[in-house]
Amino acid sequence: MPxxxxxxxxxxxxDEYRSIVKILGRAPTTTELGIFSVQWSEHCxxxxxxxxxxTFPTRGKGVLxxxxxxxxxxxxxxxxxxxxxxxxxxxxxxxxEPHAGAATGVGGILRDIFTMGARPIALFDSLRFGPLNGSGxxxxxxxxxxxxxxxxxxAVGVPTIGGEIAFDExxxxxxxxxxxxxxxxxxxxxxxxxxxxxxxxxVYVGSSTGRDGLGGASFASREITDGSEADRPAVQIxxxxxxxxxxxxxxxxxxxxxxxxxxDMGAAGLTCSTCETASRGRCGIEIxxxxxxRREEGMTPFEVMxxxxxxxxxxxxxxxxxxxxxxxxxxxGLHAVQIGRVKDGNLMRVKDGDQVVAExxxxxLTHEAPVYRRPTRRPAYLSKAQRLSLRxxxxxxxxxxxxxxxxxxxxxxxxxxxxxxxxxxxxxNTVVLPGRAxxxxxxxxxxxxxxxxxxxxxxxxxxxxPYEGGKLAVxxxxxxxxxxxxxxxxxxxxxxxxxxxxxxxxxxxxxxxxGIAEACRAFGTPVTGGNVSFYNESPRGAIDPTPVxxxxxxIECGMRNAECGMQPITASFKQEGDAILLFGExxxxxGGSEYLKLIHHRKQGRPPACDLPSERRLGHLMLELAHRGLxxxxxxxxxxxxxxxxxxxxxxxxxxxxxxxxxxxxxxxHLSLRPDALLFGESAGRIVVTCERYHQERIExxxxxxxxxxxxxxxxxxxxxxxxxxxxxxxxxxxxVWRAGLAGGAxx
Amino acid sequence: MKFGVVIFxxxxxxxxCVHVLKDVLGQGVVTLWHQETSxxxxxxxxxxxxxxxxxxxxxxxIARFSPIMQSIGAFAKDGGVVIxxxxxxxxxxxxxxxxxxxxxxxxxxxxxxFVTLRVERTETPFTNRFRQGQVIRLPIAxxxxxxxxxxxxxxxxxxxxxxxxxxxxxxxxxxxxxxPNGSTDAIAGITNTAGNxxxxxxxxxxxxxxxxxxxxxxxxxxxxxEAHAHA
Numbered sequence: 001m002p003x004x005x006x007x008x009x010x011x012x013x014x015d016e017y018r019s020i021v022k023i024l025g026r027a028p029t030t031t032e033l034g035i036f037s038v039q040w041s042e043h044c045x046x047x048x049x050x051x052x053x054x055t056f057p058t059r060g061k062g063v064l065x066x067x068x069x070x071x072x073x074x075x076x077x078x079x080x081x082x083x084x085x086x087x088x089x090x091x092x093x094x095x096x097e098p099h100a101g102a103a104t105g106v107g108g109i110l111r112d113i114f115t116m117g118a119r120p121i122a123l124f125d126s127l128r129f130g131p132l133n134g135s136g137x138x139x140x141x142x143x144x145x146x147x148x149x150x151x152x153x154x155a156v157g158v159p160t161i162g163g164e165i166a167f168d169e170x171x172x173x174x175x176x177x178x179x180x181x182x183x184x185x186x187x188x189x190x191x192x193x194x195x196x197x198x199x200x201x202x203v204y205v206g207s208s209t210g211r212d213g214l215g216g217a218s219f220a221s222r223e224i225t226d227g228s229e230a231d232r233p234a235v236q237i238x239x240x241x242x243x244x245x246x247x248x249x250x251x252x253x254x255x256x257x258x259x260x261x262x263x264d265m266g267a268a269g270l271t272c273s274t275c276e277t278a279s280r281g282r283c284g285i286e287i288x289x290x291x292x293x294r295r296e297e298g299m300t301p302f303e304v305m306x307x308x309x310x311x312x313x314x315x316x317x318x319x320x321x322x323x324x325x326x327x328x329x330x331x332x333g334l335h336a337v338q339i340g341r342v343k344d345g346n347l348m349r350v351k352d353g354d355q356v357v358a359e360x361x362x363x364x365l366t367h368e369a370p371v372y373r374r375p376t377r378r379p380a381y382l383s384k385a386q387r388l389s390l391r392x393x394x395x396x397x398x399x400x401x402x403x404x405x406x407x408x409x410x411x412x413x414x415x416x417x418x419x420x421x422x423x424x425x426x427x428x429n430t431v432v433l434p435g436r437a438x439x440x441x442x443x444x445x446x447x448x449x450x451x452x453x454x455x456x457x458x459x460x461x462x463x464x465x466p467y468e469g470g471k472l473a474v475x476x477x478x479x480x481x482x483x484x485x486x487x488x489x490x491x492x493x494x495x496x497x498x499x500x501x502x503x504x505x506x507x508x509x510x511x512x513x514x515g516i517a518e519a520c521r522a523f524g525t526p527v528t529g530g531n532v533s534f535y536n537e538s539p540r541g542a543i544d545p546t547p548v549x550x551x552x553x554x555i556e557c558g559m560r561n562a563e564c565g566m567q568p569i570t571a572s573f574k575q576e577g578d579a580i581l582l583f584g585e586x587x588x589x590x591g592g593s594e595y596l597k598l599i600h601h602r603k604q605g606r607p608p609a610c611d612l613p614s615e616r617r618l619g620h621l622m623l624e625l626a627h628r629g630l631x632x633x634x635x636x637x638x639x640x641x642x643x644x645x646x647x648x649x650x651x652x653x654x655x656x657x658x659x660x661x662x663x664x665x666x667x668x669x670h671l672s673l674r675p676d677a678l679l680f681g682e683s684a685g686r687i688v689v690t691c692e693r694y695h696q697e698r699i700e701x702x703x704x705x706x707x708x709x710x711x712x713x714x715x716x717x718x719x720x721x722x723x724x725x726x727x728x729x730x731x732x733x734x735x736x737v738w739r740a741g742l743a744g745g746a747x748x
Numbered sequence: 749m750k751f752g753v754v755i756f757x758x759x760x761x762x763x764x765c766v767h768v769l770k771d772v773l774g775q776g777v778v779t780l781w782h783q784e785t786s787x788x789x790x791x792x793x794x795x796x797x798x799x800x801x802x803x804x805x806x807x808x809x810i811a812r813f814s815p816i817m818q819s820i821g822a823f824a825k826d827g828g829v830v831i832x833x834x835x836x837x838x839x840x841x842x843x844x845x846x847x848x849x850x851x852x853x854x855x856x857x858x859x860x861x862f863v864t865l866r867v868e869r870t871e872t873p874f875t876n877r878f879r880q881g882q883v884i885r886l887p888i889a890x891x892x893x894x895x896x897x898x899x900x901x902x903x904x905x906x907x908x909x910x911x912x913x914x915x916x917x918x919x920x921x922x923x924x925x926x927x928p929n930g931s932t933d934a935i936a937g938i939t940n941t942a943g944n945x946x947x948x949x950x951x952x953x954x955x956x957x958x959x960x961x962x963x964x965x966x967x968x969x970x971x972x973x974e975a976h977a978h979a
Contacts, residue, residue, distance in 0.1 A: 150858050151858075154799075154858060154860075154889070154891075155758070155760075155799040155802065155803070156760070157760025157761070157798060157799075239802070240799070240802070241757070241758050241799060241801065241802025241803075241804065242802075244757070244758055244760065244799070245757050245758075248757075332757060333757060419860075420857075420859055420860055420861050421857055421858045421859070421860070422858075422860060423858070423860045423889045424860055425860060425887050425889060425951070425954050425960075426760055426761060426764070426797075426889065426954075427763075427764060428764045428767065428768075428953065428954050428957075428960060430960070431959050431960070433961070443959055445767065445771075655918075
């Protein structure tokens with residue numbers, strides 16, 4: 001048995017060490033121990049989450065590549081095209097080195113997509129930080145992360161067109177950086193990561209290997225502590241120029257048909273890419289680390305195998321085509337070096353020149369890695385947190401002031417300060433600019449298709465009820481898609497949680513997954529991949545459970561040609577005189593609301609109820625209306641409730657501010673709602689739409705038919721937002737406060 | 749008209765330019781790899797936006813040494829029409845085909861958004877389809893678009909009418925607020941003295957189709973086609 005300190009450093013338990021000895025029939029070498037440590041890490045093996053992830057629906061019409069089969073899932077969008085998409089976290093690196101951490105997060109997810117043979121067409125970032133007005137450190141993290149994403153994504157030339165940013169005490173020490181990428185691939189050109197054909201060369205491509213990112217996967221599988229600064233070498237350094245060249249060269253080489261299998265070197269680098277391609281192909285693999293291009297002297301086999309240097313790919317090439325492949329990469333100034341061969345059998349053999357330094361059955365490193373059913377326990381805090389006595393919550397004296405406070409809160413305020421730092425127009429597919437609609441919308445050139453996508457999460461809801469919170473996140477994502485007129489197709493998820501060895505965290509995880517799985521079934525949106533990030537803890541404790549849902553949808557056109565008549569629906573009010581309608585039911589639900597958090601400093605109550613059948617009916621109605629061209633704007637009610645949604649409809653287009661006059665008494669006529677619940681409560685399943693007045697009756701009839709509650713609220717027009725009898729503010733003022741909210745605390 | 753779009757490693761607006769020229773405007777387009785020296789008989793060279801060679805030393809500083817740039821230099825000297833967009837503009841400055849230099853944006857941030865521009869001259873191959881003083885909407889996306897030049901050079905540029913586009917507000921006025929990057933004299937696009945080489949920071953290729961929210965950029969490409977037809 002090696003000493004406990006070494007095992008601890010490698011994040012392996014005594015039991016796991018004993019299993020390794022049993023598998024090998026001998027004591028492992030240092031290199032082997034390193035290989036096991038990363039492959040059996042939470043990050044790579046999903047050992048705590050696997051049993052729950054299995055409960056997600058993964059099949060469905062149009063799923064071309066299922067979750068877990070390859071580096072990313074692929075769905076069919078017609079016209080012979082597939083969409084590859086996936087979300088991943090880079091939380092731990094971003095906590096110690098925000099710029100490099102976020103940048104390499106972008107790089108990693110891009111590679112997951114072009115590894116599939118898909119050209120990346122869009123990036124989304126779901127970011128979470130501590131309160132902006134808190135410490136200088138939060139500003140440093142926020143600024144660094146945003147700049148890291150911008151510097152990398154802008155240079156690679158993939159537009160960053162959506163995402164979300166939220167601020168909460170829970171992320172003070174442990175920010176979350178989740179990045180989603182979407183790519184387009186012709187159905188017949190989907191690349192795979194299955195090695196085959198003994199004797200076929202294993203080719204290393206891209207940047208050379210250094211000591212950066214050493215053991216990043218293990219680092220990501222630990223809590224963040226005061227000592228985490230010392231883990232800075234575990235953070236990789238990104239080179240977007242190299243990535244752009246690897247991207248173009250890879251897509252060129254894949255198009256030739258000379259490549260049998262391909263996998264990027266992400267977490268656990270060379271180790272993971274070799275054993276996983278071999279395992280998927282049910283074959284063996286042999287590599288010689290002495291042949292790996294290096295940027296540092298004196299690296300040990302252990303270091304070469306565990307390095308997470310960026311912008312590297314592993315290819316299995318058809319025998320005899322090595323030179324052609326190398327020439328294509330050379331054109332882009334990149335290495336393409338043969339480092340080994342595919343073998344019969346089931347062994348991963350790593351040599352350093354003539355000396356064998358590791359010999360491990362590939363299955364032991366992949367599908368036979370340990371799986372744990374960790375103990376779960378309902379958290380002690382939950383009952384108390386869920387108890388909310390509204391009598392103790394005083395009503396605001398001035399509702400206008402409360403609305404302004406919410407609009408100026410960084411979580412709700414305009415994110416233009418951030419998305420203007422991202423190139424969101426390169427590739428010329430961005431049909432709706434960021435911040436203008438509930439989901440991002442992209443055209444797919446050469447087809448009539450418009451793709452829509454969104455990322456959504458509400459950690460406060462999940463903290464207060466992980467099961468309902470999981471459902472609500474999926475429901476909100478689906479709602480955001482139907483608001484632009486897109487039919488939800490499929491989901492990728494990034495599950496950010498605390499330490500899974502804590503039974504209370506594990507219970508949160510189990511419940512969230514249960515909610516997500518149930519909602520995905522209800523919406524018919526299979527989960528095609530994603531990522532689990534555990535150990536999001538600091539000495540202050542675990543973060544609130546934060547499952548981020550990435551959802552992709554399609555705006556279907558009548559005609560399948562480039563000049564599609566379908567226009568995506570945006571959030572802003574369009575024209576004087578248009579009728580403002582509210583779909584869905586408003587209940588006395590203040591639990592978990594931004595209002596309660598911001599104005600009353602309470603993270604309390606139960607989150608709003610999520611009724612999946614009525615959400616589905618609402619979705620169907622929205623698509624029907626969109627298809628008939630009956631609605632002119634749509635915006636769902638989420639953080640900040642109805643009043644914030646209405647205000648946003650007045651101000652999202654800076655060049656076209658427009659007011660509205662509303663009377664909410666019809667909402668309350670048959671029930672007595674507290675005014676603050678009416679204005680700021682976050683009842684789910686509600687959408688504010690506008691239409692021509694002469695369409696109102698038709699819309700009412702259609703809504704009635706599918707049993708979606710509809711309330712007429714008022715008219716668009718004027719220069720003020722008037723919500724009788726409590727709010728009367730100019731749209732100028734609303735806009736000013738909303739636009740300044742993020743800048744007030746940020747120097748991003 | 750046959751266009752040539754140059755591709756350096758790190759270019760990332762090359763395909764956007766090809767798309768507009770070929771699919772939207774129906775023109776002939778070839779791509780020109782940076783290692784090549786032949787311009788393949790094109791009538792207009794487009795240097796697209798992006799981060800050529802990663803822009804690691806200084807924007808455009810490495811690209812100017814590539815083989816294709818030597819050919820483009822000779823082509824321009826012979827009166828060939830060259831347009832550099834964003835990073836392409838920066839490369840033309842580094843190559844000495846246009847006067848001046850770019851500094852970091854005054855706000856020290858990358859900026860991507862629509863801006864309004866005023867068309868300063870229309871009797872050029874790049875602008876003959878615009879109206880004098882027309883206010884147009886094009887997107888910018890850059891980190892180094894803060895144009896500077898020596899006082900003498902600047903004076904000459906102004907006197908010779910080399911400024912084709914200036915950042916302005918919606919009414920065509922030059923204000924501090926309407927200058928997104930601190931450019932001297934609100935300069936967004938200039939030509940050389942001969943009038944056949946132009947650099948422009950905003951992206952006309954991103955505003956050439958109704959679906960993208962503006963078609964003002966199309967007029968620039970149409971101007972080139974028009975000028976060629978009458979040449």
